[in-house]
Every structure is written in C-alpha cells, then in structure tokens.
Amino acid sequence: MNVVVCNNLTKQYGRSKVIHSMSFQLAENKITGLIGRNGAGKTTLLKIIAGYLHHSSGDVQVFSENPFNNLKVSANTIFIDNEMSFSQGLTLKELLETAGSFYQNWDHDLALRLFDYFSLDPKQFHGNLSKGMQSTFNSIIGLAARCPLTIMDEPTSGMDSGTRKDFYRALLKEYIAHPRTIILSSHLLDEVEDLLEDVLLIKSGEKCLHLSIDSLRDYAIGVRGKTEKVQEWIDRIETIHLQDIGANLSYAVVKNDRSIKELEDARQLGLEITSVSAEDICSYLTSKTKGGIDHVFNRG
Amino acid sequence: MLINADSMKPIYVQISEWLENEILNETIQADEKVYSQYQLAEMFNVNPATAGKGINLLADDNVLYKKRGLGMFVAADAREIILRKRKNSKLNTLVNELAREAVQLQVEVDELVTMIKDTHQKIKEEQA
Amino acid sequence: MYLTEVKSWDIVKKQYRYKLKSYFGVFTSLVFIQLLAIFFSFNGTGMSGGASNSISYEVNYYSGDIILVFMMIWAFITAIIITTKAYRYDDFSFITNRSISHFSNILFLLSVSIFAGISVYLSTHLFQVLVFYLKDNFSIIKDTLSVTTWLTGISASTLYIFLFASAGYFIGVLIQLHRGFAFIIPTFLFGGLIMDGLGGNPTLFMNVSKFFGAETSFFLFAVKVLVVSIVLLLSSIGISNRMEVRK
Amino acid sequence: MSIIVMLIPILFFVVITMGIGTYMVRSNNKRSGGLRKIKWLLGGYTLVLLLATAFSVTLLPEHVTEGKMVTRSEMDKVQAAQSKIIDRAFAGKLENVKGAFLEKENWSFPFKGSTLDINMIDKEMYGIMVFVEKKKINGVVEATHYYGKSYIDGMDFTDKIESPSLAVDGKTLSIKAPKMLEVSFTKFSEGFAFSQFSGTRNAFEDHHTSVMGNDFILLSVPSDLNITGDVNFVNE
The missing domain is CATH 1.10.10.10 (Winged helix-like DNA-binding domain superfamily/Winged helix DNA-binding domain)
Known part of the structure; x- marks a missing residue:
C-alpha cells in the first residue's frame, strides 16, 4: 500500500514554481530520505504532504485522501521541523502530556525516558531552549507519537554530533520496534544514509531520482585518469560530473550501465574506475553545472 | 571485479x-x-x-x-559453499590481475605458471 | 501501522482543553485590566447636588460601566491575539484541521466571555466594598436586583463581551489574511467615528450602539448579539479558507 | 466646541483601547510564569471577588438605604400638585393640603395681645412662607409646619427634614431656621447591562432628578388678631 502518492504535483507562488510536476509514491513502512540542496523545495513538498499547504495543480494523496486541512491525515501524521510552534504558556512536561492526549499511539514512557536521556528540564519553556534542544524536544515528540506517517524535516539541525547519532539510533530502534512510514529530509545524505531504505532526490523542485539506497550506491561509477584519455572514453557517454583534478588529470562520473567491453576499454586507456558514494552522487546530480564549484574558477 | x-x-x-x-x-x-x-x-x-x-x-x-x-x-x-565461493571470487580476481600484469610485462604463460608453482610449493613447505 | 480514526468532536474537546491551558495567560491581563477599571471607576459616572431652605445634598454616582467596557476591549484584543500566527500555529503541532481550530477558539472565547461576564458583576461588588471603606459618606443606595434582573444582567454582560470578542476575531483573521488590514481597519473605524462626530450628530456610532444598547427586551438583545456574532465568526472561518493552514 | 466635546469619548476610547492593547501584547510576549503562577493569581483574585461580593451582599445592607424608588413621572406629578396648591394659596385659597404635604410639626401658643409680629431670624439665609388663617378661636395661636414630599434622585427624604423652631416672646413670634439637613450619599448602579432590561431606566437618558419639596407654616390665629410681618392671608 502506498501511503503518499503524488501525480504531477505542482506548487507555485505567483509565477515561481517551487514544486514542479512531481510524481512519486512512498510505500508503507519505509524510511525514505528526501534529499536535496537548500531551496530545492524539500520543506514545501513536506508541508503539502502534511496538509499545511495547498498544492497548485496535479494530485496528492496521503492515506488515499487529499491531505490539505484533513483531520484524518492530521491524526495519522506528525510533522517535525524546527519551526514547530508550541504554546509559550506550557512547560515541556505539560507539552508532552498534551501531545500524549492527542496521539492515540503515544508512548509516554518512551517520551519520558528520552526526555531524561537528553537531559531536558521538565519545567523549562520551549521558547527558552537553544535551537539544538528545541530540535531534540521536537524529535522526541515525533518519535513518541508513533504516527503511521512521521515526517521529519531536518530534524537534527542545531544538535551536536553526539545527539545526532543518538537520535538516529533511537529513530532506527523505534522504527524496528514499531514500523511506520518515515520521511526524513536532509541536505546531508551521509548522515542518514544507513538508516534509509529509499531515497527521493529532488533538484529545483523537480524529482531527480527515486530509488532504493542500495541502487543509489551502485548508480554511478567514476573514472579517473589523463584528461585526454578521459575525454576520449566519455566521448559518446553522458556524464553526470566532470572535473579537473590536477595537472592534466580528470575525473568523470557516469551512470553505472556501461557494458563490460566499455569498461575493458577504459582499462586499456589506463583509466582507474571507482565506485561513487551515494552522497557524492546526490551532490553531483543536484549541482547546477556539470563541473561543480571548480567550474566557477575555470575562466580559462 | x-x-x-x-x-x-x-x-x-x-x-x-x-x-x-x-x-x-x-x-x-x-x-x-x-x-x-x-x-x-x-x-x-x-x-x-x-x-x-x-x-x-x-x-x-x-x-x-x-x-x-x-x-x-x-x-x-554452508561452510563448504562459503569456502568455494571465496576461492572462486578471490582467486578469480587475483588471477585476472596477475594475467593482466603478465601481459603488460610481456611474461609468457609457461614462465608465469612456473612462477606460481614455485611460490605455491614454498608456502606449503613453510606452513608444514 | 493501523490508521487511527478520530471523531471531530473529540479533537475539538482536546484542542479546547489545550487552549484553556496554553492561553491561560490571558487571565493575567484580565485581572490587571479589571483592577485598572476599578481604579478608573473611582472617578464615578457623575455627581449631582442641590440645596433648598433646609436641605443640601450631594449624590455621587458609581457604576460598573467602566469595568464592563474595559472587559469588552479586553475580549476584543484577546480575540485578535489568538488569531496571530504564534497562537494559530500552536494548534497545528498537534492533531487538528482548520474548522476544529476555529471551533475550539470560539469555545475558548465563549468561555472567557462567560468568566469575564461573571467577574464583571463580582468586581463591581469589590469596587462597592472599596468605595464603602475609602469614601466618607456612608449612606449607600443600591438598586435592588431581582433574580431575573441579576441573571439577565450577567448574561447581557457576557453577550456584550462575546460580541466584542467575535468582532476582534473577525478583524484578527482579516489582518492575518493581509497585513494591510492592520492599518485599514483602524483608519476606517476611527476615521468613520471622527467624521461622524464632525458631522455634528454621530449617527453611525449612535445607531450601532443603540441597536444593542437601546434594546429593552433581553430576548431580542440576545438574538441580535448572537446573530451578529455568528455572522462575524462564520465570515472569519470563510476568510481563513483562503489561507494556507501553516506556512 | 460641541465637536470637540463629541470627540472626547471617542478619543478616550481609542486611547484606552490602544493602551490596553499595547499592554496585552507586551505581557503576551513575556513568558508567563507557567500555569501554576497564573492559577494562583486567578484563584486568589476570584476568591477576593467572591469575598467582596459576599460581604457587599450580606453585610453592606446594614449601611444601605434601600430606596423605594419613585419614578420620574411620579415625582413630576408630586411636584405639580405642590406647585398648584402653593399657587392657589398665594391667591388666597389654601385647600387640599394633605396628600401633597405632610404635617411635620404643630405648635400652640397662648396669646392674649392684639398684635402679633412675625419675625424671621436670619432672613437672608432662611425664608419660609407663612400663611395666616383667621379662625374663631380665642387666646391661642396655632402653628403647623407643612412639608412637601421631597425626593433626591427618586428617594423619599421628607421624613428626614426638620422643622424650624417657633417661639413667642411678648408680641413677637420668631421663626428660627432648623438645622440644615446635609445629605451626601453614594449611589451605585450595577451598570448598563443590568439596567438595560429592568425597564426603570434607560442608559441613554439622564436619570438624575430630584424634587425639593416646598414647605410653609400655617398660622391659625383669632380673627381679631392683627398680624404684622411678611405673611400671606388665606381663606378669608
């Protein structure tokens, strides 16, 4: 069963399209990473799925319903981001209790234990917390609510690296114990890579890739060697990325669908073939130019 | 590979x-x-x-x-399967590398086989 | 994971309870503003005096009018405040949709209006006790209130306060729709009042206040207030449908 | 001028609204001290209100004159009746006094002389009408002080008013002003929401009305007695 289904989903503010004709499905009980650069439209997409924003055209379904302003979707979805607003009049402890009164699957015991572990002060107010502490608190709510659809938009922003690791571990354990559909957005794939089952990569409001994390790791290969040899080899092949890496040396990234013969050719040309990490693939696929940042400096 | x-x-x-x-x-x-x-x-x-x-x-x-x-x-x-598999994949890779290198260095097949035989003998003796 | 089915009314109750707790701070300003109103009331609403051959008299009139008016303004501003983003978005951290959010807001406003309505009556008495001890003239005249007058009085206070809360809610939602209304509405309102006043007889202002204030049948008054409030609140809900739920 | 006067309540309203608004928005931004503190504040305040109300409802009435209020039209009627009687008295006919006037005090002085001089002490400060009626009586002068019904803001004050003191010394009847009754009181109304439906008053009408009753002294004297002074003769 698909929890989220989007068909030609488009969102525009005035004339600028923030989400452009996006189509994808998210299957039940998978952790999907929504990866994209800042401003790619991750947050907008997530807010449409969470039912906070209207979409402009196309179709979006969450639990087979239009999520906008939908009570059923709201009851089964939790959206965690760092703009989450909580009443300034209630202490953290009171907020946890309130959250517990809303969500049917809420695990208060878990919430309290996480609360203790991350040494939050129950008498403190949300607005007085540091950014990292706020993220931690929001994430605790996100985990303990056990919503069938849990959306976390950059949940670890502001957390220190120890807390991040702890949080991701907690997320994984919670997921294993109580499987649910999780969408985790991040601009850093590295950090969440191991947790994910699928990756949805978006670039400037458009879907770039949607595949399993393992396929993503095999998605491309890199070739390194003398510039003219690299040029010769990639002559008829579409490159994802091409970069000068030193005096007369180049590095090219292409899709991993070359025939054995082509790879043999590369060997003959003295090129070194490497695998490309998922993080790098995402970064190359979402960069504006094929040459990456180096391109900016190559005016020759 | x-x-x-x-x-x-x-x-x-x-x-x-x-x-x-x-x-x-x-x-x-x-x-x-x-x-x-x-x-x-x-x-x-x-x-x-x-x-x-x-x-x-x-x-x-x-x-x-x-x-x-x-x-x-x-x-x-299970153990046999694993051993066989490892033998196959690992040796295949190494043999491939070896052959390639030999071609590049213009070493003929007989010479290469002799080298392998000698080395194999030596290691066996050492382990014995 | 199985999906939860929720009943709207259930969530309304939960949101309402959450609001009572989280907006509890409005009661701080209620207390402060009531005390301020009591202080202002010491001025009295009037004085009259006279003398003849063998008698000279002086009467000081006091009433709970200022307290009620201040509570109306308080409800108006409270309603505007709870339409602002900081408050509106609080709901959406938990389960809700817009109708539920509005509905629980309205329930909240109704509850505080009732509390304010009753406390207007009570604080009028606090004021009387204070006057009794702080002023020298010990002769005090009070209207005797029949139970009906007492009940209609408290209900009417509540209705007046709720009317203002509804108006505030409406204006608050307009301002959320477009910031420009924050300038347009006061200009229009006060400008209108002043133009009215300049004309020599403030017809608009008087007519609006007479529409409610000169109604001597409590039933008709209640109908008038409720109809106008419901129109204002429904318009608010209608207007907010043009907005995104949360940005 | 009138325009400015009109604008004052509006401006007052605007200023108050803005003042309360600023305060509320400010106090709203400050983190309130949590639910507990506000609960104590509100609970305490409510308790004070309840105590004050209980006190004012149960204890204050001992100090409260619960006026049997007279409506405006009744007061107008009373005043008209009094004026009518006085007007007719000046024309020489004093009748139907009861009803509109109360007999406050009676005096009876034995008097043998032939001339009685009426002397008002402190004439500038105190003037009371004196009507004289000649009767078939001998050796005695009778005086009655009548006081018209008096209402201050709808409350009957007639009983509280004192009569002047009269004394006969030789052939002079002197009238001395009574102690001035000074009334100063506080009147509460619950507010317009309470008065609006009670039918007695209208928030848009000024309801401060008072009737200061007329008073006079009626002297009954033997028909052959000669009266001097500022008096009017009736029923001749």
Missing part, C-alpha cells in the same frame, strides 16, 4: 561477509538460526531492508535456508 578493491563495499555485502565469517569460525553452527534482519539492522545501525538484502545474498547462495515462519537457518554445507 572491475571496480577497485579499495572502494567501500556496500553495507549489505559487509553484513553478508560478516555472517559468513561467523559461520566459518563456527560461532553459528549448521542448522542453527541466524540473526533476523531486524537484529542485524540494530547491530549494524542500518535500515532493516539493507540488512535483509545481506541475508538474501546468502540465501541465494544456499548458505542459508528458510523455515517458514521461523526465519533463516544455516545450511548443512
């Missing part, structure tokens, strides 16, 4: 190799139940699907077999 050995192996391959090692040094006996994908996911801190892929890799090679509703168990001849 055409991809350089120095590049990182995918996690599910690492998991299946780890399981193979556990079977080879008999931490897990034949006909014993192996870890579930969820246990592996927790141990390696990865998504259960990834861990499951590692298990499936071994099931495909008949190292593990499935008991319905109970999980995956180690096959009776």
